[in-house]
Amino acid sequence: MSGMRILIIEDDQEAAGYLAKAFREAGHLAECVGDGLEGYARATDGGYDVLIVDRMLPKMDGLSLIGGLRQQKIETPALIVSALGQVDDRVKGLRAGGDDYLAKPYAFSELLARVEVLARRKGGGGASPTTLRVGELELDRLGHKLTRNGKEITLQPREYRLLEYLMQHAGQVVTRTMLLENVWDYHFDPQTNVIDVHVSRLRSKIDKGFDAPLLQTVRGSGYMIRDSAR
Amino acid sequence: MTALGKLFRTTAFKLSLGYLVAFAIGASVVMTWVSWSVGRLIDEQIGATVEAEINGLSEQYAQGGIRRLVDVVERRVRQPGASLYLVTNFQGQTISGNIKSLPPDVLLQPGVRETSYERVGESAIDRRALARIFLLPGGFRLLVGRDLEDRESLRNVMGGALLTSLFWLVVIGTLGGLFVARRVLRRVEAISESARSIMQGDLAQRLPLAGANDELDRLAANLNEMLERIQELMAGVREVSDNIAHDLKTPLTRLRNRAEEALRNANQSSDYRIALEKMLEESDQLIRIFNALLMIARLEAGTERGDHVLFDLAASARDVAELYEPVAEEAGVDLVVETSGEVLVSGSRELMGQALANLIDNALKYGSPQKQGQRARVQVRVQRVGDKVEASVADQGSGIPAADRERVFGRFVRLEGSRSRPGSGLGLSLVAAVAGLHNGMVKIEDNEPGLRIVVVIPAAAAEANPLD
Numbered sequence: 001m002s003g004m005r006i007l008i009i010e011d012d013q014e015a016a017g018y019l020a021k022a023f024r025e026a027g028h029l030a031e032c033v034g035d036g037l038e039g040y041a042r043a044t045d046g047g048y049d050v051l052i053v054d055r056m057l058p059k060m061d062g063l064s065l066i067g068g069l070r071q072q073k074i075e076t077p078a079l080i081v082s083a084l085g086q087v088d089d090r091v092k093g094l095r096a097g098g099d100d101y102l103a104k105p106y107a108f109s110e111l112l113a114r115v116e117v118l119a120r121r122k123g124g125g126g127a128s129p130t131t132l133r134v135g136e137l138e139l140d141r142l143g144h145k146l147t148r149n150g151k152e153i154t155l156q157p158r159e160y161r162l163l164e165y166l167m168q169h170a171g172q173v174v175t176r177t178m179l180l181e182n183v184w185d186y187h188f189d190p191q192t193n194v195i196d197v198h199v200s201r202l203r204s205k206i207d208k209g210f211d212a213p214l215l216q217t218v219r220g221s222g223y224m225i226r227d228s229a230r
Numbered sequence: 231m232t233a234l235g236k237l238f239r240t241t242a243f244k245l246s247l248g249y250l251v252a253f254a255i256g257a258s259v260v261m262t263w264v265s266w267s268v269g270r271l272i273d274e275q276i277g278a279t280v281e282a283e284i285n286g287l288s289e290q291y292a293q294g295g296i297r298r299l300v301d302v303v304e305r306r307v308r309q310p311g312a313s314l315y316l317v318t319n320f321q322g323q324t325i326s327g328n329i330k331s332l333p334p335d336v337l338l339q340p341g342v343r344e345t346s347y348e349r350v351g352e353s354a355i356d357r358r359a360l361a362r363i364f365l366l367p368g369g370f371r372l373l374v375g376r377d378l379e380d381r382e383s384l385r386n387v388m389g390g391a392l393l394t395s396l397f398w399l400v401v402i403g404t405l406g407g408l409f410v411a412r413r414v415l416r417r418v419e420a421i422s423e424s425a426r427s428i429m430q431g432d433l434a435q436r437l438p439l440a441g442a443n444d445e446l447d448r449l450a451a452n453l454n455e456m457l458e459r460i461q462e463l464m465a466g467v468r469e470v471s472d473n474i475a476h477d478l479k480t481p482l483t484r485l486r487n488r489a490e491e492a493l494r495n496a497n498q499s500s501d502y503r504i505a506l507e508k509m510l511e512e513s514d515q516l517i518r519i520f521n522a523l524l525m526i527a528r529l530e531a532g533t534e535r536g537d538h539v540l541f542d543l544a545a546s547a548r549d550v551a552e553l554y555e556p557v558a559e560e561a562g563v564d565l566v567v568e569t570s571g572e573v574l575v576s577g578s579r580e581l582m583g584q585a586l587a588n589l590i591d592n593a594l595k596y597g598s599p600q601k602q603g604q605r606a607r608v609q610v611r612v613q614r615v616g617d618k619v620e621a622s623v624a625d626q627g628s629g630i631p632a633a634d635r636e637r638v639f640g641r642f643v644r645l646e647g648s649r650s651r652p653g654s655g656l657g658l659s660l661v662a663a664v665a666g667l668h669n670g671m672v673k674i675e676d677n678e679p680g681l682r683i684v685v686v687i688p689a690a691a692a693e694a695n696p697l698d
Contacts, residue, residue: 198553
């Protein structure tokens with residue numbers, strides 16, 4: 001996904017500059033604002049695909065900012081970044097109207113993946129399709145049936161949810177923590193390669209015996225499912 | 231300040247002094263009141279006696295006139311312990327009685343009055359009496375009275391007793407106060423002396439106990455417990471900083487070495503790329519350690535409390551085990567979950583999940599059987615025991631020697647043999663912190679062979695409201 005407009009509301013100039021540069025290199029447009037009030041004003045004007053909001057900002061803190069926007073019915077997806085705790089703060093942030101939460105310090109690849117998913121959620125919106133397709137792979141969400149090239153593949157319940165999440169974000173990088181959050185509903189950091197093993201099991205089911213691998217590992221980031229033939 | 235000055239300034243002495251003053255005032259009031267009441271009682275008795283005598287005399291006078299009165303008076307005067315009598319004519323000259331002289335104007339008006347007098351047969355002893363003067367027809371005057379010596383001497387005795395007792399009260403009270411103050415002061419002095427030397431850095435020292443089990447002993451014992459805790463915390467801080475130094479320095483050094491090596495040896499961009507990717511991995515590991523440390527610190531400080539909900543711990547255990555199942559299978563370990571129905575607890579599903587994940591992760595990493603060829607088995611069990619819930623993870627590895635069981639909950643503690651394997655040494659610390667947050671505890675048991683770690687937390691009350 002390319003060409004997102006991102007507003008970074010962060011009082012640490014250097015961190016904001018680094019993020020903006022990294023986003024530009026990833027093909028997006030990023031603007032930086034140093035305090036909460038200005039961030040609020042700019043976000044109200046709209047036109048952004050995603051907001052990245054630091055929890056602690058001068059003049060107006062991040063949660064009030066998002067709360068204010070939501071009251072004005074401005075639903076631009078907002079990702080909260082915070083140097084505070086990992087559990088309590090997430091709950092507070094999401095309750096205030098944030099769409100995602102990342103504790104500092106974080107890897108840029110993690111932030112990028114999450115921002116791209118948020119931006120797409122904004123674009124897509126609406127009802128979710130009953131059938132997900134990636135190349136020859138077809139997931140029938142009503143009948144809970146997976147086929148590739150018309151050949152049926154049986155999945156365990158968790159594998160089904162894993163694949164469903166990957167296919168919903170086809171063409172986008174999905175990180176391990178995002179998978180843990182969305183498929184298992186846990187936000188901690190899995191110490192070993194637990195997610196990798198789940199993914200490789202799934203991969204062996206959907207890609208084994210076929211020429212074009214659909215489920216790819218993105219080094220340093222996570223996974224992506226896409227039709228590589230195209 | 232002199233030793234005595236110090237003594238006078240002690241709380242114990244000031245208290246005794248306060249009590250002394252209050253007691254002295256109380257005693258004075260009581261004794262004054264007693265002596266006043268007794269004096270009044272005596273006065274009343276004297277009045278009654280005098281009245282009775284006058285009644286008798288006036289009867290005699292009515293029957294036999296002045297002669298009879300004088301006769302009776304003269305008879306009575308001779309009796310021992312007699313009252314005072316005086317009968318005068320209209321000129322004021324004495325006809326009969328046992329009073330030698332009176333102040334001149336006493337007899338002028340009838341009525342009751344206190345007066346000085348001199349008794350017949352005594353030379354110039356000034357006495358006081360309570361007298362009643364009575365006018366008789368024909369200008370005769372009759373005085374009947376009682377000496378007030380009894381009353382006066384009683385007053386004197388009472389006054390003396392009051393002064394004496396006050397004197398002794400003050401003396402004994404002061405000495406007692408000094409004695410108590412000295413005793414207390416000596417012990418307080420000993421306590422503050424020890425406290426001073428503890429403050430100067432000898433944290434191992436403890437406050438002295440007198441063995442009396444009184445307030446001061448209890449105070450000292452509590453302070454000792456506080457010192458114990460401080461010493462533990464200090465040791466903890468020291469250990470943590472040592473370990474942080476070691477465990478963060480190691481990956482930091484590795485990171486730096488990689489950068490240096492890449493700068494020195496890399497010839498083409500792919501070499502740089504590999505080096506940078508490795509460095510990124512290293513720094514991610516650093517971030518992970520750092521996050522875990524922060525999390526533990528915040529959990530222990532109580533600033534992080536997690537989402538507080540009512541949830542089924544058995545389901546959580548199954549979820550987490552399911553998460554680790556493929557890893558276990560790959561490692562050739564049977565991961566078995568044993569739960570009995572719904573086990574409701576109130577707390578943070580997220581944090582308890584993470585604690586269980588850490589335990590399972592540890593069991594998979596370190597819990598392989600000693601004997602070759604035996605298939606490893608990790609057992610996860612959640613069950614309700616009374617009003618508690620026990621969540622345990624058991625393996626068949628080498629276990630933890632009893633001597634190390636307390637130690638493993640410390641941050642960065644990694645036992646011999648595990649140092650070479652990946653891990654931060656923070657997993658169990660986090661488990662302990664999470665258990666603590668849920669008002670629970672962590673037990674280490676022998677799985678014979680292997681290790682069983684049990685997290686014990688209170689079960690949710692049956693009527694608990696999930697919205698709480």
